[in-house]
Amino acid sequence: MEKGLKISPFSEQTNFFSAWSLQMNWKSFSSLLTMDTQQRRSQCPQDHTGNPETDGERNTPINRLMVIDSRIMESPEEAALMAEESEEETGNELSDGELQEAFAKGLLKPGMNVMVDKRKKFVNSVEGLKHCLADFRKDLPWPERLDMTNPPAEDILSKGQVTAQQASNGELDADDDFQREMFFYRQAQATVLESLPLLKMHGIVTKRPDDYFAEMAKSDQQMQKIRKKLLSKQMILDRSEKAKKLREQRKFGKKVQVEVIQKRQKEKKAMMSAVKKYQKGMTDKLDFLDGDKAKTPSDSSKKVTNKKGPNSKRKYKDQKFGFGGKKSGKKWNTKESFNDVSSFRAKVAHAKGGPRGKKGQKNSKQNKRPGKSVRRKMKSRS
Amino acid sequence: MAAFKRKRGELLSVNKKAKKGKIVVDQDNGEQERNDEVIVPAPVSMGKWTNKERVLIFSSRGINFRTRHLMQDLRTLMPHSKSDTKMDRKDKLLVINEVCEIKNCNKCIFFEAKKKQDLYMWISNSPHGPSAKFLVQNIHTLAELKMTGNCLRGSRPLLSFDPKFDKEPHYALLKELFIQTFSTPRYHPKSQPFVDHVFTFTIADDRIWFRNYQIVEEDASLVEIGPRFVLNLIKVFQGSFGGPTLYENPGFQSPNMHRRELRLAAAAKIREKQMVKEMQKLKRAEQKEPTCNDVTADVFLTPAEEKPLNIQTEAPEPKVMKKNKHKLCHQIRSLIKNLGR
Numbered sequence: 001m002e003k004g005l006k007i008s009p010f011s012e013q014t015n016f017f018s019a020w021s022l023q024m025n026w027k028s029f030s031s032l033l034t035m036d037t038q039q040r041r042s043q044c045p046q047d048h049t050g051n052p053e054t055d056g057e058r059n060t061p062i063n064r065l066m067v068i069d070s071r072i073m074e075s076p077e078e079a080a081l082m083a084e085e086s087e088e089e090t091g092n093e094l095s096d097g098e099l100q101e102a103f104a105k106g107l108l109k110p111g112m113n114v115m116v117d118k119r120k121k122f123v124n125s126v127e128g129l130k131h132c133l134a135d136f137r138k139d140l141p142w143p144e145r146l147d148m149t150n151p152p153a154e155d156i157l158s159k160g161q162v163t164a165q166q167a168s169n170g171e172l173d174a175d176d177d178f179q180r181e182m183f184f185y186r187q188a189q190a191t192v193l194e195s196l197p198l199l200k201m202h203g204i205v206t207k208r209p210d211d212y213f214a215e216m217a218k219s220d221q222q223m224q225k226i227r228k229k230l231l232s233k234q235m236i237l238d239r240s241e242k243a244k245k246l247r248e249q250r251k252f253g254k255k256v257q258v259e260v261i262q263k264r265q266k267e268k269k270a271m272m273s274a275v276k277k278y279q280k281g282m283t284d285k286l287d288f289l290d291g292d293k294a295k296t297p298s299d300s301s302k303k304v305t306n307k308k309g310p311n312s313k314r315k316y317k318d319q320k321f322g323f324g325g326k327k328s329g330k331k332w333n334t335k336e337s338f339n340d341v342s343s344f345r346a347k348v349a350h351a352k353g354g355p356r357g358k359k360g361q362k363n364s365k366q367n368k369r370p371g372k373s374v375r376r377k378m379k380s381r382s
Numbered sequence: 383m384a385a386f387k388r389k390r391g392e393l394l395s396v397n398k399k400a401k402k403g404k405i406v407v408d409q410d411n412g413e414q415e416r417n418d419e420v421i422v423p424a425p426v427s428m429g430k431w432t433n434k435e436r437v438l439i440f441s442s443r444g445i446n447f448r449t450r451h452l453m454q455d456l457r458t459l460m461p462h463s464k465s466d467t468k469m470d471r472k473d474k475l476l477v478i479n480e481v482c483e484i485k486n487c488n489k490c491i492f493f494e495a496k497k498k499q500d501l502y503m504w505i506s507n508s509p510h511g512p513s514a515k516f517l518v519q520n521i522h523t524l525a526e527l528k529m530t531g532n533c534l535r536g537s538r539p540l541l542s543f544d545p546k547f548d549k550e551p552h553y554a555l556l557k558e559l560f561i562q563t564f565s566t567p568r569y570h571p572k573s574q575p576f577v578d579h580v581f582t583f584t585i586a587d588d589r590i591w592f593r594n595y596q597i598v599e600e601d602a603s604l605v606e607i608g609p610r611f612v613l614n615l616i617k618v619f620q621g622s623f624g625g626p627t628l629y630e631n632p633g634f635q636s637p638n639m640h641r642r643e644l645r646l647a648a649a650a651k652i653r654e655k656q657m658v659k660e661m662q663k664l665k666r667a668e669q670k671e672p673t674c675n676d677v678t679a680d681v682f683l684t685p686a687e688e689k690p691l692n693i694q695t696e697a698p699e700p701k702v703m704k705k706n707k708h709k710l711c712h713q714i715r716s717l718i719k720n721l722g723r
Binding site for chain 1: 433458459507511512524525527529530532533534535536538539540541542543544545547548551552554555557558559561562565567568574575576577578580582584586587589591593595597600602604607618620626627628629630631632
């Protein structure tokens, strides 16, 4: 056959063969091998992929085998990828003939072959760098250079809390802004702490005297702006805090207000009742008030003398119904007071004054209620 | 390194001529000082300025305001710097070496802006020495209001380096370059004798982070002055603005490639969505195909037997209603009938 390649229909490509068996038998296949190219193209069933590459490769049946095999084995999604890759590969120009030779040598394996870019090599001549550094280096004394290489100072605040990142690999995470800036800050701090004694040793001053006026890197105007900005920030913070506090106060303020008013009312009520008690003479104690002591003694003495005499009835009524004055919403005659029969005196009511005799009779008669006719007469008269 | 050796006598004479005024002033000051007993060190002690480092800081055309401010800030912070006009882009980079020679500078910081978006920075040692190209990101200038610190104009800085700078040869070379470029020479005429700020160079995420802090107290409490920026190393060259490449950063991706990747990712997403939509359409179209006549569907069909035609000539008999004796209506009816009788 062409190019010394062996035909092995019963090789690894059994999948392909089983598919083909549906459409033709071994005899027709063997006849294929001997036929001319044009005749073959007309006779064989159309390849449904219709790939221009395969169409061109129908020179040898082996090539067709190889190429179509790979086409059948892949999934429909990969077909699109392969099409793309084949388009890209046209630039690299590995011709079909070369592919065939490579397959023959065993460099290519059956299946999908993808072109991979050769990795770009980056220049890193360590020798060159070291040589250059040796040439370039200026051995200046430290006071000229003022440089320091040091790891960052220990962080006092976060000693307890070790971040997971740092614990795991000790690498600085550039995306964590706060951690990164703190790292830089601590590095600078460590430098300063180490350098200050050295500077003192070399006689380089670090502290500026107060009356030393010199031009600064940032103008005074700039510093004023900065100060204003800081102040405004502070003010905004304060204002927001105030507003928060007010809001909270309003919530509780109402409650507190109500409570206070109620308390005051209670106190007033208690005070008034205590005062009135004393006024009526119920209690002799004056220790419920201090301020009103001056007022109450003078009044209370007069009133006591006046009201002792005719006050029995009043006393009785007061005892029963309260301390006089308008009672807001309290009834004079309630169910309880009506049903209260404890003050019922049968003798008084039915005039049972027996042992008194005539006096008693007289009295009883006096006290006795007149009859109906008499009452009617009385009534008509009046 | 000194440009060329001068005779000692020459040096002194040159200095004397340049600084006569200052010397007089110093003497007067000295008298006053003796009276007040406040010792202020003179900024320049005669003939002591030996480390003749001069840095040329300039840029190309097409820089934006942030870059311009950054350049100005570097010039204020480094008293040993000189400025120059913008360089035309048509000139090649090697021209910069000549510019440096004209200005008598031995270091150079050159800012190059591309597409008005990306800023590249070259730091080089002018005549023969190594140079490095960086991509500058995250620029914050002195004028930002969050940078609250301040320092003397021209005071000498402390330089602070990450220990990672000693671990790799290219970082070691960069460290040496930074030290020589950024440290103000001692007894420089424009410098102030006090040391009140620190430059920090740290390596994180394969980039070099630059910060500038003011030393407020002796107990190392610091406030940031600014500026701040991030340097992403691209290449280190053996010569100044050219020469063989000594080191190339494998992790560096040019900003154009980065933007391209983003755009491709977005495009790929949209393409995927479209493909999914199309697949769905195809599936729906397939499903709507009318099912072919199934050949085997008629296998079990048995035709029905023909029924004989029955033509009715006579009317059908009236139906006899069957009485449901249990129904209530029927019971009532029967009752009524009985009553009627």
